[in-house]
């Protein structure tokens with residue numbers, strides 16, 4: 081049992097020394113500023129689970145923004161305040177992040193609206209949170225240092241591995257919590273508590289998710305992309321009839337699930353040839369596999385992923401047919417593959433690799449290998465030394481060399497130079 085246990089020693093054991101020291105400092109600053117400060121949310125939950133987590137979430141009984149400003153000064157970092165909500169985000173110079181909230185109550189004017197803020201206490205602040213396991217606090221002031229504060233039996237739910245909302249209207253007030261419940265369920269291998277699940281199902285049936293802004297849905301989805309059990313979360317979203325409500329454009333087919341499940345083994349051969357790949361972007365590319373350009377465009381329009389994501393998703397959808405046709409062709413010169421592939425992101429190339437049958441996969445690997453090996457040795461500088469007048473012709477020559485190299489037409493410096501000379505005499509004759 082956790083009850084009565086003081087968590088100071090547990091924090092010390094689990095957290096990196098500099099994080100623990102900082103929490104001690106925060107407690108001391110809270111005392112000197114005469115405000116009550118609590119560690120809340122995910123870090124408390126993970127401490128109890130014995131998992132390291134360094135994202136600090138603080139609740140201040142008093143002026144959260146003033147306290148945040150003081151912390152930013154003492155711990156050295158930048159602060160971003162949201163006066164209207166009494167919240168602040170601290171980005172410390174040591175790389176750590178601290179979220180600060182002012183203890184408050186919230187009421188919702190209508191479902192899925194932004195919360196309206198009033199003053200209140202810790203208990204009320206915790207009550208408006210998503211689940212009991214996320215609604216515990218640890219005292220940081222001298223008098224309650226390390227003490228667990230658990231108004232809603234979060235500890236007991238943690239032990240019983242249950243995701244439970246705090247009040248019946250929770251999902252109505254904030255339907256994104258439905259998505260969050262699944263994320264935590266699959267992350268910790270917990271179960272959504274029976275009543276909570278029923279309330280979720282009811283809110284889903286009554287189309288409450290449709291009231292959430294695209295941006296908030298996107299934010300929750302991006303969090304899922306970072307989860308280790310992402311695929312299990314996807315499956316559960318589909319099973320609970322949520323998927324089509326949040327991503328109507330991108331159907332989650334068994335085929336796509338199969339690709340997602342085999343990403344790691346499929347890509348192992350490619351990673352050394354390709355370089356870094358953003359797994360979130362790769363997942364999105366795979367999710368777009370069955371969608372035509374129009375659907376991908378509609379999804380991008382609604383969600384506005386990052387600039388890079390939008391570009392890559394659109395380009396891939398646009399070139400899909402052409403690339404598959406090219407890969408299926410017989411005796412396609414490497415330079416032809418290069419023409420289409422040279423501007424593709426690593427994620428797109430890996431995507432095509434994953435969804436292609438074996439012979440095409442071999443072509444992609446072969447291309448990537450040759451692209452690394454067959455690089456012209458003659459450079460712009462050399463062209464100058466050869467006495468060629470700088471101008472657009474440089475680009476033409478270098479491009480020609482790249483093509484000739486890739487296709488194995490030239491294999492040495494001497495051959496490159498004779499190719500250039502040949503090319504120039506032809507030019508002159510025209």
Ligand code: ATP
Nearest residue numbers: 120121122123135137208209210214215254256257
């Ligand atoms: P993670 O480990 O994924 O960061 P977390 O619990 O820290 O999980 P955050 O999204 O960082 O999650 O949120 C911090 C805390 O804020 C949560 O623990 C929870 O108490 C509260 N919270 C976040 N989102 C909501 C929400 N939609 N409704 C109510 N409370 C929320």
